Amino acid sequence: xxxxxxxxxxxxxxxxxxxxxxxxxxxxxxxxxxxxxxxxxxxxxxxxxxxxxxxxxxxxxxxxxxxxxxxxxxxxxxxxxxxxxxxxxxxxxxxxxxxxxxxxxxxxxxxxxxxxxxxxxxxxxxxxxxxxxxxxxxxxxxxxxxxxxxxxxxxxxxxxxxxxxxxxxxxxxxxxxxxxxxxxxxxxxxxxxxxxxxxxxxxxxxxxxxxxxxxxxxxxxxxxxxxxxxxxxxxxxxxxxxxxxxxxxxxxxxxxxxxxxxxxxxxxxxxxxxxxxxxxxxxxxxxxxxxxxxxxxxxxxxxxxxxxxxxxxxxxxxxxxxxxxxxxxxxxxxxxxxxxxxxxxxxxxxxxxxxxxxxxxxxxxxxxxxxxxxxxxxxxxxxxxxxxxxxxxxxxxxxxxxxxxxxxxxxxxxxxxxxxxxxxxxxxxxxxxxxxxxxxxxxxxxxxxxxxxxxxxxxxxxxxxxxxxxxxxxxxxxxxxxxxxxxxxxxxxxxxxxxxxxxxxxxxxxxxxxxxxxxxxxxxxxxxxxxxxxxxxxxxxxxxxxxxxxxxxxxxxxxxxxxxxxxxxxxxxxxxxxxxxxxxxxxxxxxxxxxxxxxxxxxxxxxxxxxxxxxxxxxxxxxxxxxxxxxxxxxxxxx
Amino acid sequence: xxxxxxxxxxxxxxxxxxxxxxxxxxxxxxxxxxxxxxxxxxxxxxxxxxxxxxxxxxxxxxxxxxxxxxxxxxxxxxxxxxxxxxxxxxxxxxxxxxxxxxxxxxxxxxxxxxxxxxxxxxxxxxxxxxxxxxxxxxxxxxxxxxxxxxxxxxxxxxxxxxxxxxxxxxxxxxxxxxxxxxxxxxxxxxxxxxxxxxxxxxxxxxxxxxxxxxxxxxxxxxxxxxxxxxxxxxxxxxxxxxxxxxxxxxxxx
Numbered sequence: 001x002x003x004x005x006x007x008x009x010x011x012x013x014x015x016x017x018x019x020x021x022x023x024x025x026x027x028x029x030x031x032x033x034x035x036x037x038x039x040x041x042x043x044x045x046x047x048x049x050x051x052x053x054x055x056x057x058x059x060x061x062x063x064x065x066x067x068x069x070x071x072x073x074x075x076x077x078x079x080x081x082x083x084x085x086x087x088x089x090x091x092x093x094x095x096x097x098x099x100x101x102x103x104x105x106x107x108x109x110x111x112x113x114x115x116x117x118x119x120x121x122x123x124x125x126x127x128x129x130x131x132x133x134x135x136x137x138x139x140x141x142x143x144x145x146x147x148x149x150x151x152x153x154x155x156x157x158x159x160x161x162x163x164x165x166x167x168x169x170x171x172x173x174x175x176x177x178x179x180x181x182x183x184x185x186x187x188x189x190x191x192x193x194x195x196x197x198x199x200x201x202x203x204x205x206x207x208x209x210x211x212x213x214x215x216x217x218x219x220x221x222x223x224x225x226x227x228x229x230x231x232x233x234x235x236x237x238x239x240x241x242x243x244x245x246x247x248x249x250x251x252x253x254x255x256x257x258x259x260x261x262x263x264x265x266x267x268x269x270x271x272x273x274x275x276x277x278x279x280x281x282x283x284x285x286x287x288x289x290x291x292x293x294x295x296x297x298x299x300x301x302x303x304x305x306x307x308x309x310x311x312x313x314x315x316x317x318x319x320x321x322x323x324x325x326x327x328x329x330x331x332x333x334x335x336x337x338x339x340x341x342x343x344x345x346x347x348x349x350x351x352x353x354x355x356x357x358x359x360x361x362x363x364x365x366x367x368x369x370x371x372x373x374x375x376x377x378x379x380x381x382x383x384x385x386x387x388x389x390x391x392x393x394x395x396x397x398x399x400x401x402x403x404x405x406x407x408x409x410x411x412x413x414x415x416x417x418x419x420x421x422x423x424x425x426x427x428x429x430x431x432x433x434x435x436x437x438x439x440x441x442x443x444x445x446x447x448x449x450x451x452x453x454x455x456x457x458x459x460x461x462x463x464x465x466x467x468x469x470x471x472x473x474x475x476x477x478x479x480x481x482x483x484x485x486x487x488x489x490x491x492x493x494x495x496x497x498x499x500x501x502x503x504x505x506x507x508x509x510x511x512x513x514x515x516x517x518x519x520x521x522x523x524x525x526x527x528x529x530x531x532x533x534x535x536x537x538x539x540x541x542x543x544x545x546x547x548x549x550x551x552x553x554x555x556x557x558x559x560x561x562x563x564x565x566x567x568x569x570x571x572x573x574x575x576x577x578x579x580x581x582x583x584x585x586x587x588x589x590x591x592x593x594x595x596x597x598x599x600x601x602x603x604x605x606x607x608x609x610x611x612x613x614x615x616x617x618x619x620x621x622x623x624x625x626x627x628x629x630x631x632x633x634x635x636x637x638x639x
Numbered sequence: 640x641x642x643x644x645x646x647x648x649x650x651x652x653x654x655x656x657x658x659x660x661x662x663x664x665x666x667x668x669x670x671x672x673x674x675x676x677x678x679x680x681x682x683x684x685x686x687x688x689x690x691x692x693x694x695x696x697x698x699x700x701x702x703x704x705x706x707x708x709x710x711x712x713x714x715x716x717x718x719x720x721x722x723x724x725x726x727x728x729x730x731x732x733x734x735x736x737x738x739x740x741x742x743x744x745x746x747x748x749x750x751x752x753x754x755x756x757x758x759x760x761x762x763x764x765x766x767x768x769x770x771x772x773x774x775x776x777x778x779x780x781x782x783x784x785x786x787x788x789x790x791x792x793x794x795x796x797x798x799x800x801x802x803x804x805x806x807x808x809x810x811x812x813x814x815x816x817x818x819x820x821x822x823x824x825x826x827x828x829x830x831x832x833x834x835x836x837x838x839x840x841x842x843x844x845x846x847x848x849x850x851x852x853x854x855x856x857x858x859x860x861x862x863x864x865x866x867x868x869x870x871x872x873x874x875x876x877x878x879x880x881x882x883x884x885x886x887x888x889x890x891x892x
Contacts, residue, residue, distance in 0.1 A: 049778075056777040068699060069765050071805055072707040088785065124781070131781035133774045133834045135798035142788025160798055166706055167801060174773035181769035189762065212754060241701040275674045280682055281703045382705065385729045386676075451778045499689050501682070545689050550656065551697050551755045554689060 005258070005609060005624045008412040009113040014630060015096075018117045021413075022456055026463035033058035036462050039206055039221040041193050041248055043070030045165075045172055045443060046426025047227030049450025052175035055184035057455055062219055063176065064188045064208060066243055071173045074229060074241040075446060078165025079286035079379065081147060081157035082129075082443040084122035089146055093154040095119045102441060103631040105151040105331050106406070106434020107583035107599065109261070109607070112630055113413060114431045118441075121448040126158055128451055132171040136160050147375075149439040150287055151331040151638075157440045162286050162379045168443055172450065191217070192556060193248040194484040196224060196255045196422060199476040200468060203255075203422035207477070207484050211556065214549040216481050216488075218472045222465075223421045223458055226252060227450065230405035230427040232265070234564045234571065235516070236508025238402035239271060239284040245560040246567050249409050249428050257417035258609035258622060260410035260430035262567065263575035266437055266584045267517050268403035269335035272386050272396075273355040282401040283386055285358070285379055287439040290328040292363035292372065293396070295319050295335070297347040297356050307349070307357055307395050318342055326638040333436045333584050333597070334638060336400035340517050341595065343399070350397045359395035400517060404442060406433040406584060407574075410609040410624070414457035415449060418609075421461060425449040430607065435583025488548050491558045496541035500558045503538045507531065507561070507568055515572050520588040524576040528569055535565040570610055570619060577621060580604045592635075601633050645671040645732065648740040649684060651696055654753055661753065663742065673733040677720060678703060678710060680732055681743075697756040705729040705869065708804030711811075712757045713744045718808035718867045726806065726869040746811035750818070750854040761807050763853040764821060770849045771842035772825045774834050793831045800827040802870045809864035809872075815856030820864035822846050823880035824872050830883050840887035847884060 010021040028036065036059050040051040043065040051063040065073060085098040098119035103110055126144070130136065136158050137145040146155040160167040179185040191208040194216070198204065205220040231246035232238035253259045270285045296315045303310060318338060320327045330338075339356050348354050364372050369392060373380070380391045387397065409417050409424035411431055416423050426446035433441065470477070510530050514523035538561070546552040581590040581597035582604070590598045606623040613619055646669045654661030668687070671680055678700050685695035701709040705726040712727050714720035720730040735741065743757060751759040789797075801824070809820035826843050829835025835842070858877060865874045 053778040067701060067707075067709060068761055069805065071765075072701055072709045074702060074707070077702045077704055077706050086784070124779075126784045127781035128776075128778060130784040130787075131774065131776040131834055133797070133829050133832050135794050135801050135828065135832070137798075138789055138791045138794040140791050142790050142794075143785055160801075163706065163802060166804075167798070170801065174768065175776075175778070177765065177768040178773040178775065180765075187765070189765075241707060242703060243701050276672055278672060278675050278679050278683055280676075280679050283704045381724075382729070385705075385725060385731065388674075388731070388733060455778065499686050501686055543689060545692070546694060551758065553697055554695060 004418065005410070005622055006412065007111060007624055008414060009111070010413065014113060014116045017113055018120060025456060025460035028459045028463050030058055034060055036060065037062060037221040038458060039219055039224045040064070040227060041206065041225065042073065042227035042229060042428070043173070043176065044073035044075035044227060044229060044426060045169055045446030046450040047073065048169065048172035048176045049447050050225055050227060050425055050454045051185055052172065052179050053451050053455045054458060055179035061179070061185045062188065062221065063185050064191045064193060066190065066192050066211065068189055070176055070187065070189065071170060073169060074244050075169045075443070076166045077241065078443055079162045079284065080149065080288035081159035081164045081440040082125065082168060083149065083156050083438070083440040084126045084158055084444065085119055085156060086123055086126060088144060089155045091154045093156050097154065098122060098156065100631055101152050102432070102438060103434065104636060105436060105438035107436050107597065107636055108434065108601070108605070108628060108631065108633050109582050109626065110432055110434030111626060112628060117453070118432050118445055118448050121452045122444050124452060125444060125447045129168055129171050132174060134160065134167045134171040147288055148291055148329060150290065150329045150335070151438040159288065162288070162376060165443060168447065172447070193228070193251065194559070195251050195480045196419070197476050197480045198255050198419060199470065199474065202420045202465065204470055205477065207480050209484070212551055214547070214552065216484050218477045218481060220470050220472070220477070222462055222467050223423065225423040225425055225454060226409065226428050227425040228428045230408065231564070231567055232402045232405050234507065234568050235402040235511045236504050237274065237279060237282050239268060239282050242281060245563070247560050247563045249424070250563040250567055252409060252417065252419065252422060254612050256419045256612070257422055258410040258611050259407070259570065260607050260609040261407035261435070261574065262571045262610065263515070263578060264406035264435045264584045265402060266332060266404040266406060267336045267400045269332055269339055269400050270358060270398045271401035271403070272383065273350060273352065273399040283382065284401070284403060285383060285396060285398060287332065289358060289376060289379060292375070293328065293358040293360050294362060295328055295356055295358055297342045297349060301346040307359070316347070323638045330638045331436060331438060336517060337586060339400055355397040355399045357395040358398045360391055361395070364392065404437055406430065406435060406437055410607070414460065415453055416457070416461065421465070423454060423458070425454055435585055487559070488555065491542070491544045491555060491562070492548055494540065494542050494544065496543045498541055499543055500554060500561050503534065503542060504557070504561045504564070506534055507565060510534070511568055511571070515568070515575055518586050518588050519575050521576065524572045527572040528576070531565060531569045531572065538562065538565055573619070574608055574610065577608065578604055597636070643673060644669065645673065645735065645737040647671045647680070647735065650740065650742040651756070652744040653696070653756055656755055657752055671732055673731070675732045676703065676728055677714070677730040677732065678728045697758050699758050700728060703728040706804060708806035711746045711759060711761070711806055713746060713811055715742050718746060718811040719869050724869055724871045746807050748810045748816035748855070750816060751807060751810065763855070764805050764807065766853060767818070767822060767846055767849045768825065770845040771838070772846060774829060775838060787833050789832060797828045797831040800824045800831070800872065800876050803872055804870055806869060808867050808869060810855065812863040812867035813856065814861065814863065815859060817858045817864070818850050818855040819858040819877050819880070820868065820872055822850050823876040826880045826883060827876040830879060839883060840891055843880060843883045843887050844891060
């Protein structure tokens with residue numbers, strides 16, 4: 001075991017750990033806070049909440065986003081809801097149960113102390129959001145409504161129709177705008193981070209490209225927080241936004257931050273199926289639909305009748321059949337694999353045979369069209385626009401798609417990476433979801449990290465360190481900027497024959513076929529070779545048009561794809577080394593007789609954190625052993 | 640699949656930068672599939688332009704599922720195109736037929752200067768938000784979420800207002816390039832909720848003043864904003880804001 005990974009989990013009883021630790025951490029005095037500049041990259045839930053909350057405390061914050069406005073961050077697209085252990089439903093929920101469900105849902109590959117803190121903070125998030133004017137769904141009595149989500153047997157998910165992410169993000173954005181108005185936050189939109197600058201062993205700033213002028217800018221700080229989201233776009237097609245990318249996290253990895261569990265990818269079971277090669281992205285249909293929708297395929301292979309003509313006795317509601325106690329609400333990884341199996345076995349529907357039905361007929365008969373519309377109106381509307389069919393009349397056709405990445409930068413209990421002063425929040429870190437994230441937990445984690453964790457832990461870091469005065473012409477910044485400049489020039493200089501999108505699409509195929517829903521040794525080994533050669537081809541034959549000193553979308557894409565071409569290989573390596581199946585990582589060699597994921601707790605009850613060793617050497621795999629003192633390790637069962 | 644490839648003639652606004660003159664350029668595509676989204680068609684055009692050594696069309700887009708508000712283009716004179724309640728990214732080519740000519744331009748408004756091609760600068764919206772589009776509650780101050788019940792009716796209306804995606808179609812559709820619908824949606828959300836009451840006067844006065852300062856025009860109640868809004872934000876929000884504004888003006892005077 002590596003001595004380099006210290007998770008800094010405080011000692012004591014898990015129930016009081018965070019409260020006690022908050023007292024034990026050092027504080028920065030109010031009049032000293034303004035002397036510290038903190039950089040926050042990304043303005044999604046974690047980034048906006050963190051930047052606003054740290055500015056409220058008195059720190060000088062610089063906030064960066066790639067879009068034209070911080071409100072565009074992809075948290076905005078989260079649909080279904082946010083979990084919180086409020087127990088407003090009196091159905092037996094508690095902080096401990098949310099903690100337990102999340103550790104179990106993550107297939108026992110998350111750190112207990114972090115997850116407990118997350119469950120504990122979940123209740124404060126709801127309070128904070130309501131105070132900000134986030135219009136959650138309410139009952140007629142004026143109190144908040146809840147719905148259920150996969151992997152839980154209590155109703156603890158708060159929601160705002162099918163636009164919960166939008167409403168929570170706009171809440172965090174409004175808090176951020178308030179601070180920008182007060183000039184405690186300096187906002188830098190249309191900037192892309194290209195490097196972290198490390199001096200004296202500490203993160204001291206970043207280099208960004210101004211996406212309007214092309215200028216490489218230097219920003220200096222005492223701490224840097226990356227809240228830059230996940231890396232699902234390595235698959236080309238995913239439910240992520242077009243600009244979602246790994247570049248900030250990857251540049252941090254190359255500067256010494258370990259990258260943990262890159263192979264844990266969440267493939268979401270309910271997405272609109274792929275329709276053609278021109279397709280640029282996939283659209284998710286919220287998991288909340290599985291509250292009322294029933295998943296089925298025809299019982300007979302190749303049954304080409306329209307769904308309305310297939311009688312009940314010829315339908316296989318396979319989730320209800322295989323998992324009677326959770327039924328359609330099994331966790332995402334389980335539901336996705338079941339859909340893949342149905343299609344692989346020849347029962348899939350639609351023109352490509354790569355989709356299954358999600359049917360609301362029974363729910364509409366039971367509750368009426370109006371009630372269903374109140375719950376899912378915008379989702380049905382969205383489906384109809386894309387697929388051209390109304391889910392009120394015929395079942396939706398759905399298929400799994402890449403949605404979320406549980407892996408990310410390794411962080412300790414303070415959310416600090418292995419580079420001192422460099423923090424990672426939200427989806428960008430690896431910390432809370434283990435090998436599989438439960439629905440409605442991403443919003444919870446992003447906001448917990450941003451509103452409540454980083455404002456406390458950043459103070460402890462700043463109070464414990466001293467900082468050299470630095471200027472833009474310091475060697476560390478100059479070197480870093482020079483590297484960024486060289487890379488940009490190199491990309492533009494190639495003038496090859498294939499477009500950046502062409503490379504991205506090919507990488508996506510390799511990833512989906514070999515590092516997707518089901519993986520095996522042979523496929524992963526060949527993926528590593530294939531990605532390497534694709535990367536070499538990219539660096540000699542990519543065609544990146546335009547200039548460096550102006551708006552250049554092609555150049556932006558090229559930089560991101562170049563990083564995905566390195567990340568993809570690390571994902572395959574990580575998946576190859578993890579000789580077990582767990583959550584979103586399914587190795588065909590390791591499954592039960594019934595086709596369920598088979599973990600190996602003796603050999604793999606650890607987080608794998610990869611250290612960059614230079615372009616010519618393989619990365620080194622470190623382990624953080626996971627201890628389970630509260631949740632009993634067991635074969636996950638949703639039967 | 641009954642995929643039919645359509646021929647589409649595109650007339651696209653090309654403008655090198657804010658200070659350059661722009662003009663419509665014509666491009667022909669002969670492989671447009673009916674299942675493509677409008678933006679995917681532009682992707683196809685761009686990939687073709689790159690292969691031919693030309694410069695791709697710069698346009699803003701991100702989530703491609705109608706929620707981030709980043710895409711912004713006027714299609715045949717309509718912001719986000721011909722369909723009601725639809726962003727450009729959610730518009731699909733099945734709405735067009737073989738041989739159609741489509742004109743694509745940036746959102747036009749003094750307060751939204753063109754950056755390049757069909758990209759515009761909408762940061763004025765952020766600046767309006769900064770002077771009052773929030774409730775002043777710092778992290779940690781919140782009472783229990785159930786401390787204040789909110790009637791379902793009001794909560795639903797507040798939600799409807801809060802679904803604004805800040806795309807700016809309302810401004811592009813308005814003959815005066817007014818931002819009333821955008822500002823009214825934000826003011827209404829807070830106006831309808833108990834949490835928004837303490838700051839309501841300052842909020843509406845400051846946001847309206849900032850809107851004027853940013854160069855948006857006046858409202859003449861023609862309703863083009865709401866008709867072109869991809870989230871179908873109701874004109875009632877403007878009425879609500881006008882009432883709030885009058886009340887606040889008297890009270891603060």
